[in-house]
Amino acid sequence: MKLLFLNTNIGYGGASKMIVWVANQCAKKGHDVTFLTYRDKKVCQTLNPQVKLRQESLEGEKGNAFSTVKWLHKFIKTYRFDLGVAFLSPSILRMAIAAKGTKMKVVFSQRGDPYYADTCKSIKSKAVNRLNTWAFNQANGYVFQTQMAQAYYDKAIQKRSVVIPNPIRQMQRTEERCGNIRNSFVAVGRLDLKQKRQDLMIEAFNFISAKYPDFKLEIYGDGEDEERVKLLAASNPNIHLMGKTSNVVEAIQNAWATILSSDFEGIPNALLESMSLGVPSISTDCSPGGAAMLIRNKENGLLTPRGDAKTLAEAMEYTILRHEETEEMARVGQEVNELYSEDKISDRWNSFLDNVFVDKFKK
DSSP: EEEEESSOBOSSSSSHHHHHHHHHHHHHOOOOEEEEEEEOOBBBBBTTTTTEEEETTTSSSEEEHHHHHHHHHHHHHHOOOOOEEOHHHHHHHHHHTTTEEEEEEEEEESSSOOGGGGGGGGGHHHHHHHHHHHTTOOOEEEESSSHEEESSSSSHHHHTEEEEEOOOOOOOOOOTTTOOOSSEEEEESSTTTTTOOHHHHHHHHHHHHHOOOOOOEEEEEOOOOOOHHHHHHHHOOEEEEOOOOSSSHHHTTTEEEEEOOBBBOOOOHHHHHHTTTTOOOOOOOOBHHHHHHHHOOOOTTTEEEEEEEHHHHHHHHHHHEEEEHHHHHHHTTTTTHHHBBBHHHHHHHHHHHHHHHHSSSOO
């Protein structure tokens, strides 16, 4: 099967990681895979050598979405792709339009929280959401990360869809946990107050810091809200902004616990990585249910309500007061290595793409 994967670039975010991973898995199965980027030539993930990488700067000073669609339509017809795959709204929109009048089937994957779009109030946001909804409805098949995300859509889409969570990549410790645990809560993720809610995390940690001054909060990542996060953290010398890291294992493997404070996520990669390494993991119950798929509260991690700094602080304190108990939870949490293994998730992706190609799911 001849496959086209479309993304703005190859960044280091969760969606970029996953679309590259799926492309690599398809290439390993023997498919003819092309990965096309159209905004810039950033490459922050490793592609399988069998994947053909095509990078274009179609939306620079002179280009725009319309010229991209026109170029992409010609590209699809020239190379006669059987199936196209896109994850995020900008690429879904371009692929949905460009595939019209070609024989290429398309599969779209919802990576965020569809319920969040319903909270957008401005006229511009509502117009963009309507356009994105139209584009999303054009697919032959859909992949969701959670059942709650799948349930948002109508029955026609649900019948052509499947729920496939993110895989956990095999991560190897470089240092034993016993005897090396640091008094540091650690968070890894894009600095984005709207989604990732570092403000909530900092507010919760300030409660902890006042009571347990030997503990630190280390925040790894960069992003558009970096300056705002710095301002929020400035009053507490125990909060450290560590910048972006290329070595997640080193950053989290012996943290006291990891923190995820998001309001919405798909399946949180940062949470999977923490649980995989056997690190106590605290997460908000972010919409549309990804964290709740992974964490059974007080069995293999700690789950707190969204937007509740007090309860998040209580969960942090719980790990301090019941250290051995939370270490045992973390050991149980390593079950994700089996449940979400790369081989299992790869088989599910390849099987679904094969089914879409042979028209198992009729529009």
